[in-house]
Amino acid sequence: MSSLSRSFYLRPAAQVARELLGKILACEGVSGRIVETEAYLGEDDGAAHSARGITPRTRVIFGPPGYAYVYFIYGMYDCLNIVCEPEGIAGCVLIRALEPLSGLDQMRTRRGSARRDEDLANGPGKLTRALGIKIAHNGVDVTKGPITIHASEHAEQFEIATSTRIGITKSADLPLRFFIKDNPCVSRR
DNA sequence: AGTTCGATCGCCT
DNA sequence: GGCGATCGAACTG
Numbered sequence: 001m002s003s004l005s006r007s008f009y010l011r012p013a014a015q016v017a018r019e020l021l022g023k024i025l026a027c028e029g030v031s032g033r034i035v036e037t038e039a040y041l042g043e044d045d046g047a048a049h050s051a052r053g054i055t056p057r058t059r060v061i062f063g064p065p066g067y068a069y070v071y072f073i074y075g076m077y078d079c080l081n082i083v084c085e086p087e088g089i090a091g092c093v094l095i096r097a098l099e100p101l102s103g104l105d106q107m108r109t110r111r112g113s114a115r116r117d118e119d120l121a122n123g124p125g126k127l128t129r130a131l132g133i134k135i136a137h138n139g140v141d142v143t144k145g146p147i148t149i150h151a152s153e154h155a156e157q158f159e160i161a162t163s164t165r166i167g168i169t170k171s172a173d174l175p176l177r178f179f180i181k182d183n184p185c186v187s188r189r
Numbered sequence: 190a191g192t193t194c195g196a197t198c199g200c201c202t
Numbered sequence: 203g204g205c206g207a208t209c210g211a212a213c214t215g
Contacts, residue, residue: 074197075208094196125197167196
């Protein structure tokens with residue numbers, strides 16, 4: 001069970017976003033299958049945090065691929081992205097939803113009140129909370145750890161659906177959201 | 190230094 | 203479907 005190599009991420013964000021579907025995301029023994037992603041581009045994408053250049057917050061997005069970009073949003077939630085493209089070029093993939101695989105007890109504890117398995121990580125703020133991912137993980141190398149991504153042990157067949165991205169106002173018409181069709185852990189239809 | 194607003198979520202009606 | 207929570211980053215002046 002080896003992590004995806006850095007070259008996997010050294011490609012356009014939209015392509016990486018599609019191919020991350022079905023992969024396994026893990027952190028400290030808690031893991032889930034990626035069922036929903038969004039690509040954020042470097043240019044011509046007003047919705048991307050990197051759209052207005054390098055700042056203290058966005059510097060990781062302009063760095064080498066295969067690193068985590070974690071940001072704090074709405075005063076409450078952390079969101080996880082994986083940096084793509086070569087160093088110097090912005091681009092990343094937001095992980096939006098997971099199908100819980102292991103450590104469900106810990107996920108449920110972290111998420112609070114008892115709830116259905118499908119609701120433990122079916123959103124970008126929920127999955128970071130379920131896995132214990134916080135702003136302190138900003139900049140970590142996901143080809144190493146503690147956050148890792150690897151291929152599923154079994155070949156899986158699934159259909160990929162595409163839509164516009166959720167919760168943005170700029171560049172809202174770009175079809176850069178990808179999800180596994182009919183999966184119950186996707187955040188929205 | 191003050192203001193605005195956001196790649197969200199859960200609770201309310 | 204609507205809204206409040208909660209706070210830092212980025213922008214304005």
